[in-house]
Amino acid sequence: MRAVIDARPALDPGRTGVGHYTRQLIRHLPLVDAEDRYVAWYLHARGLFRRKRFFADVGAPNLEESASRFPARVFQPVSWRLRLPRVEWLTGDFDVLLATNFLPPPTGRMDRTVLVVHDLAWAVYPETAPQIDDRWRRRFAKAVRRCGAVIVPSVSAKGDLVGRYGVPEERVHAVAHGVDASAFAAVTDAEVERARERFGIPGTYVLFVGGLEPRKNLVALARAFAASGVDATLVIAGGRVRWFPAEEARVWAAVRALDEPVRSRVVMTGYVSDEDKHVLLAGAEALAYPSLYEGFGFPVIEAMAAGTPVLTSNVSSLPEVAGEDALLVDPRDEQAIAHGLRRILTDRDLRERLVGPGRARAAGFTWETAARRTADVLRSVASTARG
Numbered sequence: 001m002r003a004v005i006d007a008r009p010a011l012d013p014g015r016t017g018v019g020h021y022t023r024q025l026i027r028h029l030p031l032v033d034a035e036d037r038y039v040a041w042y043l044h045a046r047g048l049f050r051r052k053r054f055f056a057d058v059g060a061p062n063l064e065e066s067a068s069r070f071p072a073r074v075f076q077p078v079s080w081r082l083r084l085p086r087v088e089w090l091t092g093d094f095d096v097l098l099a100t101n102f103l104p105p106p107t108g109r110m111d112r113t114v115l116v117v118h119d120l121a122w123a124v125y126p127e128t129a130p131q132i133d134d135r136w137r138r139r140f141a142k143a144v145r146r147c148g149a150v151i152v153p154s155v156s157a158k159g160d161l162v163g164r165y166g167v168p169e170e171r172v173h174a175v176a177h178g179v180d181a182s183a184f185a186a187v188t189d190a191e192v193e194r195a196r197e198r199f200g201i202p203g204t205y206v207l208f209v210g211g212l213e214p215r216k217n218l219v220a221l222a223r224a225f226a227a228s229g230v231d232a233t234l235v236i237a238g239g240r241v242r243w244f245p246a247e248e249a250r251v252w253a254a255v256r257a258l259d260e261p262v263r264s265r266v267v268m269t270g271y272v273s274d275e276d277k278h279v280l281l282a283g284a285e286a287l288a289y290p291s292l293y294e295g296f297g298f299p300v301i302e303a304m305a306a307g308t309p310v311l312t313s314n315v316s317s318l319p320e321v322a323g324e325d326a327l328l329v330d331p332r333d334e335q336a337i338a339h340g341l342r343r344i345l346t347d348r349d350l351r352e353r354l355v356g357p358g359r360a361r362a363a364g365f366t367w368e369t370a371a372r373r374t375a376d377v378l379r380s381v382a383s384t385a386r387g
Helices: 017-032 072-082 087-091 134-146 155-165 181-185 189-199 218-228 246-256 274-283 298-305 318-322 334-346 348-363 367-386
Strands: 002-006 037-043 063-068 096-099 113-116 149-152 172-174 205-209 233-237 266-270 286-289 310-313 327-329
Touching (some): 002 017, 002 087, 017 367, 063 087, 096 367, 113 134, 113 367, 149 155, 149 367, 155 172, 181 298, 181 348, 189 274, 205 218, 205 274, 205 298, 205 334, 218 233, 218 334, 233 274, 274 298, 286 298, 286 334, 298 318, 310 318, 310 334, 318 327, 327 334, 334 348
Parallel strands (some): 002 037, 002 096, 096 113, 113 149, 205 233, 233 266, 286 310, 310 327
């Protein structure tokens, strides 16, 4: 089997959950499936003059890289309008294509395409996704009907997709994401202190990690933090997202509206690297993640791997991911969030009940397992397409 992976999200300098997912699959698929060949395809206009390999550290002989020398700002609108050039023209023929970011690049091999649908937030909360227009929705509806299979990160997301688009259940595969627990085990107290000094974080802190977009519920979190009366700092680690840049100003306005001294105990770091995220999670007293909707919720399982107690929402995929090893609250109820913050920061018995089981739960989410299950789906689609 020759499988092409759309690697473009993995090279995004402001990499979010989709990019993190794509990067981890590229790293693990060739290692768990040594008999098949994988091709990481991406755009790299500068490579016309200076060739560069972005995944050489994987060290797998069955992974190759295919760089198309188009600027992204040119390729995206042209391919979107003309549905050309087809990815098989750029990479050579393939048995299966893994489309890692909802819609595939142009291809005449939809029956050999596996779509990864990370969530349906744009359908459940359309007001939070102004970048999703009617044309995109029509293309998505057509793609999920015609593709060989769909991968989603949770049973909750599968139910949303099947219920809203009528995709047969047997064509939708719930494959949970993984977590790199070793990245958190290696964090030292000195690294935490350096991060606190660099970002200006005084005292103990409760942490949010993620992009600044409406469904993350950050205005409610800021208000709930003020109402909780806890003696801690709220750290919001994340930057603006391209599809909703106005949310950053809205969150800042909500923070400025808080009374002192609470206002001065809210720190907004901007976008943080994966390394800084690991350190901040390891040093936090708790993760506060009262999102309105998630297809999976990476920070929840990452905080558990770091041994950090988690407060998160009782909606969408979050109870499925967190199980009984997090404090669940109604994200639409600011008083419930405030009460949850007080409990998780002051109730030592609760914290101890969450930390150990949380680590054990996180250990069950591995990228090796995610890659093996993904490889199974890819092989199945390739086999069916060959007839």
